[in-house]
Amino acid sequence: MEFEIEKVLPNGLGRVGTIKTAHGEIKTPAFMAVGTRGYVRFISPQELHMLGAQAMLSNGYHLRRQAPEIAKAGGLANISAAFWAGAEATAEHAAREARNDGPERRVAQEAAGYLPGSESWQGPTLTDSGGFQVMSLGSGLGKVVSMEKERHVTNTAHKERLAHVSEDGVSFIDPFDGQPDFIGPEESMQIQCQIGADIHMAFDELTSLADTYEYNIEAMARTERWAERSLREHIKHRDDLGYRQNLYGVLQGGRWEDLRRQTAQTLGKMNVDGIEFDGFGLGGAFLKEDLGEILRWCNEELPMNKPRHLLGLSHPDDILIGAEMGADTFDCVAPMREARHGKIYTREGNINLRKYSDAGEPLDHDCDCATCKAGWTRGSLRALWRSGDIEKKAKYYNLASIHNLRFIVRLTEEIRVAMLEGCFDAYKHDFLTKYYTNADLC
Ligand SMILES: [Zn+2]
Known part of the structure; x- marks a missing residue:
């Protein structure tokens, strides 16, 4: 290797x-x-x-x-x-x-x-x-x-x-x-x-x-x-x-x-x-x-x-x-396990879907995952999650897992770019400031 x-x-x-x-x-x-x-x-x-x-x-x-x-x-x-x-x-x-x-x-x-x-x-x-x-x-x-x-x-x-x-x-x-x-x-x-x-x-x-x-x-x-x-x-x-x-x-x-x-x-x-x-x-x-x-x-x-x-x-x-x-x-395993429990990662801190019954806003305002690109919102995803219907719940597990995993994978991609461009310290400070300002939402 x-x-x-x-x-x-x-x-x-x-x-x-x-x-x-x-x-x-x-x-x-x-x-x-x-x-x-x-x-x-x-x-x-x-x-x-x-x-x-x-x-x-x-x-x-x-x-x-x-x-x-x-x-x-x-x-x-x-x-x-x-x-x-x-x-x-x-x-x-x-x-x-x-x-x-x-x-x-x-x-x-x-x-x-x-x-x-x-x-x-x-x-x-x-x-x-x-x-x-x-x-x-x-x-x-x-x-x-x-x-x-x-x-x-x-x-x-x-x-x-x-x-x-x-x-x-x-x-x-x-x-x-x-x-x-x-x-x-x-x-x-x-x-x-x-x-x-x-x-x-x-x-x-x-x-x-x-x-x-x-x-x-x-x-x-x-x-x-x-x-x-x-x-x-x-x-x-x-x-x-x-x-x-x-x-x-x-x-x-x-x-x-x-x-x-x-x-x-x-x-x-x-x-x-x-x-x-x-x-x-x-x-x-x-x-x-x-x-x-x-x-x-x-x-x-x-x-x-x-x-x-x-x-x-x-x-x-x-x-x-x-x-x-x-x-x-x-x-x-946490990004996917937490997704199954309704915890959604966002750049402004994690949210819990329990609190977003009718929210039409995106899961995360800055996400390029397939779930977000397909237009799923906090409210629409929550409806799947809370549904008693097994097919809807399974669909939720799929969509939420993709979002959370992409969030962490993208973080490592951005760290790589920041290191290559010589701005890692600034990137880290910026990310953590935004992320942990509202980190107690869950
Ligand atoms: Zn997403």
């Missing part, structure tokens, strides 16, 4: 670049659409391309049972049409899908006007290791909280969680069927290499904001040992599907500068028989107030010439500070 850097900010960290994978290029900074189970809910592949999404992130944990079938098909790029169509690779997959979306997804597909099975995601893909999913089973912890909320965060004792960490990996109870299961670095690499995304994440242990410094030292050391095991196993399988699959090492270390710098140095130099990581995942649960500093510590130590993915964040201020501090790609 190649990573070309076109321009670097005066702070020496933020940059504009191009990641070149076997399935296409990603112009960075870039926001990836989340298709946890191999497809993006309520948006077709064609619509994803039209709204500017350059890559899709799926999850090794959620796709682990289908991984052998995906490998037989030649990788995720060859089978995503089937996932989009709801084709059932296994009876268990069918049951999971039924629980996941119900009939609404099928209706949404028809409402969106595409034929099941006719389209697949042709662009680059990335998979997460599944570490975050198994580690957070039962813990209820998010990725980012504000100072205000931190007081309410309590760490669930490991014995009370559904997941138990050992040197080998993580044993857990599958919340779907109640059966015991296990994922360690080797299993995660085997699963991800069968799924065949272009970029994989090493298996890591996510700590929570409530974990102590001492526990973070222990977990970080374990994550580093797991990183080396991940790299060793990945090398065995990375060419199995006939194209190069790449591996990112994942940094933990909580909110402590010494730990973050130390692990960045360790992972930045780590190699197995001379083979190093292709890039790096910036992991962990962050206090919003600390995010920029933590990224600066990590990225000042990591090799400049390799791409970095900031895992699981999408608020505009997080994306802006992330890009400024040297993160190249981003992903988060």
Whole structure:
């Protein structure tokens, strides 16, 4: 995998670049659409391309049972049409899908006007290791909280969680069927290499904001040992599907500068028989107030010439500070999940459709998405959302998801242009001033 850097900010960290994978290029900074189970809910592949999404992130944990079938098909790029169509690779997959979306997804597909099975995601893909999913089973912890909320965060004792960490990996109870299961670095690499995304994440242990410094030292050391095991196993399988699959090492270390710098140095130099990581995942649960500093510590130590993915964040201020501090790609399920709950992103702050029953005004006065271009207003979209009619509701999920995802994708496109034109600071100030003036509308 190649990573070309076109321009670097005066702070020496933020940059504009191009990641070149076997399935296409990603112009960075870039926001990836989340298709946890191999497809993006309520948006077709064609619509994803039209709204500017350059890559899709799926999850090794959620796709682990289908991984052998995906490998037989030649990788995720060859089978995503089937996932989009709801084709059932296994009876268990069918049951999971039924629980996941119900009939609404099928209706949404028809409402969106595409034929099941006719389209697949042709662009680059990335998979997460599944570490975050198994580690957070039962813990209820998010990725980012504000100072205000931190007081309410309590760490669930490991014995009370559904997941138990050992040197080998993580044993857990599958919340779907109640059966015991296990994922360690080797299993995660085997699963991800069968799924065949272009970029994989090493298996890591996510700590929570409530974990102590001492526990973070222990977990970080374990994550580093797991990183080396991940790299060793990945090398065995990375060419199995006939194209190069790449591996990112994942940094933990909580909110402590010494730990973050130390692990960045360790992972930045780590190699197995001379083979190093292709890039790096910036992991962990962050206090919003600390995010920029933590990224600066990590990225000042990591090799400049390799791409970095900031895992699981999408608020505009997080994306802006992330890009400024040297993160190249981003992903988060929030834009689409929040759309389904009536939260619509606008340049003047987010709005909740609950409050716009008869409003004829646009969703956002400055949006170029297909939903806005088709003339949907706050009132007309709200009517679909609040309708008891399943077809109307599915149409709402489609239209609102497109709008919110386009909003974040466009933000990264504009950051790229601002960096190239040398006006990033002014762009950031202007965007945040407008966006957060009315940010409490929701
Ligand atoms: Zn729009």
